[in-house]
Amino acid sequence: xxxxxxxxxxxxxxxxxxxxxxxxxxxxxxxxxxxxxxxxxxxxxxxxxxxxxxxxxxxxxxxxxxxxxxxxxxxxxxxxxxxxxxxxxxxxxxxxxxxxxxxxxxxxxxxxxxxxxxxxxxxxxxxxxxxxxxxxxxxxxxxxxxxxxxxxxxxxxxxxxxxxxxxxxxxxxxxxxxxxxxxxxxxxxxxxxxxxxxxxxxxxxxxxxxxxxx
Amino acid sequence: xxxxxxxxxxxxxxxxxxxxxxxxxxxxxxxxxxxxxxxxxxxxxxxxxxxxxxxxxxxxxxxxxxxxxxxxxxxxxxxxxxxxxxxxxxxxxxxxxxxxxxxxxxxxxxxxxxxxxxxxxxxxxxxxxxxxxxxxxxxxxxxxxxxxxxxxxxxxxxxxxxxxxxxxxxxxxxxxxxxxxxxxxxxxxxxxxxxxxxxxxxxxxxxxxxxxxxxxxxxxxxxxxxxxxxxxxxxxxxxxxxxxxxxxxxxxxxxxxxxxxxxxxxxxxxxxxxxxxxxxxxxxxxxxxxx
Numbered sequence: 001x002x003x004x005x006x007x008x009x010x011x012x013x014x015x016x017x018x019x020x021x022x023x024x025x026x027x028x029x030x031x032x033x034x035x036x037x038x039x040x041x042x043x044x045x046x047x048x049x050x051x052x053x054x055x056x057x058x059x060x061x062x063x064x065x066x067x068x069x070x071x072x073x074x075x076x077x078x079x080x081x082x083x084x085x086x087x088x089x090x091x092x093x094x095x096x097x098x099x100x101x102x103x104x105x106x107x108x109x110x111x112x113x114x115x116x117x118x119x120x121x122x123x124x125x126x127x128x129x130x131x132x133x134x135x136x137x138x139x140x141x142x143x144x145x146x147x148x149x150x151x152x153x154x155x156x157x158x159x160x161x162x163x164x165x166x167x168x169x170x171x172x173x174x175x176x177x178x179x180x181x182x183x184x185x186x187x188x189x190x191x192x193x194x195x196x197x198x199x200x201x202x203x204x205x206x207x208x209x210x211x212x213x214x
Numbered sequence: 215x216x217x218x219x220x221x222x223x224x225x226x227x228x229x230x231x232x233x234x235x236x237x238x239x240x241x242x243x244x245x246x247x248x249x250x251x252x253x254x255x256x257x258x259x260x261x262x263x264x265x266x267x268x269x270x271x272x273x274x275x276x277x278x279x280x281x282x283x284x285x286x287x288x289x290x291x292x293x294x295x296x297x298x299x300x301x302x303x304x305x306x307x308x309x310x311x312x313x314x315x316x317x318x319x320x321x322x323x324x325x326x327x328x329x330x331x332x333x334x335x336x337x338x339x340x341x342x343x344x345x346x347x348x349x350x351x352x353x354x355x356x357x358x359x360x361x362x363x364x365x366x367x368x369x370x371x372x373x374x375x376x377x378x379x380x381x382x383x384x385x386x387x388x389x390x391x392x393x394x395x396x397x398x399x400x401x402x403x404x405x406x407x408x409x410x411x412x413x414x415x416x417x418x419x420x421x422x423x424x425x426x427x428x429x430x431x432x433x434x435x436x437x438x439x440x441x442x443x444x445x446x447x448x449x450x451x452x453x454x455x456x457x458x459x460x461x462x463x464x465x466x467x468x469x470x471x472x473x474x475x476x477x478x479x480x481x482x483x484x485x486x487x488x489x490x491x492x493x494x495x496x497x498x499x500x501x502x503x504x505x
Contacts, residue, residue, distance in 0.1 A: 043223060044237045046245055060464035061457045062422035065436055069457060072443075073450040077259045107222075115222060125223065133222070157330035161429050168333045172340060181341035185333065193328040 003178040004187060014170035015191060021088050021156045021166065022195075026149055028092035033099025040104055051100070058097035064158050066090045071162045087159045095152050102148065106141035107133060139210050146203025150196050157192075167191060266451050275442065282438030283459065289352070289424040289434055293359045294417060300360065301367025306397075308372055319368070326365035334358035335426055355432050359423045367416055374409035375401060414471035418464050435459060 004011065039051035058066075070090040071083065081089075110133050118128050160169035167188055174184040226234060256262050269275045307319035326334075335358045338349060349357065378401055386396035427434035435456055443452030 041222060042237075043226065043234050044241055046238055046241045050241075050245060056465070057461060060418075060461045060468070062425040062436075062460060064422075064425040064428060065453065065457050065460060068428070068436070068440070069450075069453045073453045076450045077255050077261055079255075119224060128222070154328070154330040157332040160332055160336075161426070168330060168336065171333060172336050175336070175340045175344070179344060181337070181344045185337050185341055188333060189325070189329050192330060192333070193325065196328040 003174070003180050004183060007174070007178070011167075011170055011174075011187070014165060014167040017084070017159075017164060017166035018153075018156050018168075018195075021084070021091065021159060021164075022149075022153045025088050025091040025095065025156065026152055028088070029095035029099055029148075029152070030145075032092060032096035033103060036096060036100035037103035037107070040100060041107065055097045055100055058094055059101075063091070063094050063155055064161060066094050067158055067162050083162075083164055087162065087164055091152065091156065091159075095148060098148055099145065102141055102144040103137070106137040106144075109140045110136045139207075139212075142203060142207045142210060146199060146206075149203070150199045153195050153199060154192065261450060266448055269442075269446055269448060270451070270455055278442060279435065279438055279456070279459070281433060282435035282456075283463075285427070285432065285434040285438075286421065286424050286463075289355060289359070289427065289432070290417070290421045293356050293363065293424070294420055296356075297360045297364040297367055297420065298413065301364040302371050304364060304368035305371035305375065308368065309375060311393075323365045323368050326361050327369065329362070331358055331362045331423055331426065332429065334361060335429060339430055351430055351432050354430050355424070355427050355434075359420060359426070363416065363420050363423065366419075367413065370409055370412050370416065371405070374405040374412075377408065378404055411471045411475040414467065414474055418467050421464065421467070422460075 036051045036054060039047040040055075042048060067087060067090050070086050074080070074086070114132060115128055118132050123131070156166060157168035159166055160172065165173060171184050171188040175181045253262070260266070304319045304322055307315040308323065310316055335354070338354045338358060342348070382400055382404065383396050386400040391399070424434055425436040428436040428440060431437060439452045439456035443449035
């Protein structure tokens with residue numbers, strides 16, 4: 001246990017990397033996911049095909065395959081960036097496909113009759129989106145987006161497999177260097193549980209805040 | 215046109231149609247440019263040369279990768295065969311009214327859902343050997359996958375059971391069924407049909423988790439690709455080929471999920487049609503008792 005306290009700075013750095021990857025990855029994935037969902041709903045056929053192919057390809061290839069492909073494959077065609085950037089980008093691209101699906105099914109929860117009614121009342125497309133579709137779709141998207149956030153948090157640990165020394169990577173280093181397997185795994189587990197619990201709590205709060213009181 | 219577009223937009227008029235045509239042309243140009251850029255990049259670094267790809271048409275390479283596919287399938291199948299029943303049992307334990315079943319099950323689910331699977335794997339790979347317990351490579355890979363996935367499966371099953379209309383179990387109780395009988399005859403059969411597609415989706419996740427064999431050096435597909443790529447210096451082509459194989463396998467699984475969704479739907483309807491006599495037979499002893 002003393003070794004953990006002595007080297008808590010190292011562990012904190014690992015935690016910092018995990019949090020940085022989680023937050024940057026989720027922000028980028030959210031932006032790209034929204035863009036993909038817009039393309040998927042748009043009336044332009046090639047864009048729609050592009051988005052649906054993207055979603056099919058990225059969802060069906062395991063994240064670890066993406067990570068090794070990006071980290072060890074891309075330098076072969078001259079695309080070499082810092083390890084952390086590469087890993088974060090790979091994660092953002094992977095999770096964007098899932099976020100796109102969540103947004104699409106969120107939009108689908110809005111009954112078509114309401115949209116038709118709004119059009120009959122003379123609402124323009126932007127007005128329909130702003131006053132009708134987005135408020136209702138957001139509510140049904142909070143829970144699944146929260147789940148994706150938690151899954152992304154846990155999956156940042158896969159970066160350890162390609163050599164990023166984030167929380168899980170540090171746990172491995174501590175085990176090998178200081179020979180304290182059980183305490184370090186207990187501590188890292190506790191940190192991960194704390195992170196997922198916080199994620200769940202924030203999601204629940206948001207959901208209650210956005211809910212309509214009937 | 216897909217349904218979203220139909221409901222979100224008006225049917226486009228002449229100006230709208232022209233705009234869509236322009237956007238279509240522009241997007242085609244953009245996609246073409248992107249594809250050209252990618253091909254250019256690959257060609258620049260000699261990635262389109264035949265000797266980078268020739269390997270994948272030769273039988274020894276194909277056999278080498280097929281061994282990987284087989285190992286991936288075996289890991290997935292064994293892990294699924296343990297994780298699914300275990301998950302279902304944990305779900306039942308969590309729903310049970312006994313404190314001694316409920317709390318351990320709840321703790322199991324909450325903890326194993328919150329631990330990244332790689333961390334669990336490291337426990338088995340680096341942690342336990344220090345304490346003198348070394349599992350064979352295969353189980354070092356399978357046990358963490360089972361632990362993590364069974365917790366998720368338990369949550370799926372529990373959600374499926376809870377999502378069932380309360381009236382169903384209440385009706386069963388009012389007919390004098392015990393908790394076990396009501397679960398067995400009324401609740402579980404309906405819940406199973408409801409969660410089957412989600413469970414097949416979980417199978418896809420389980421298959422994705424088998425790529426962690428890369429970390430423990432088990433001979434599954436991703437590890438085979440790594441070995442192949444590093445041995446022949448065809449890292450990028452090897453990973454790309456393997457990625458395509460994963461897409462093929464997972465798409466087949468997703469299609470199976472769709473088929474099951476429709477298939478079980480049919481079965482529900484069919485049983486409903488023929489079930490009048492069955493229901494009468496089921497209810498009659500209870501009716502007789504009340505009379």
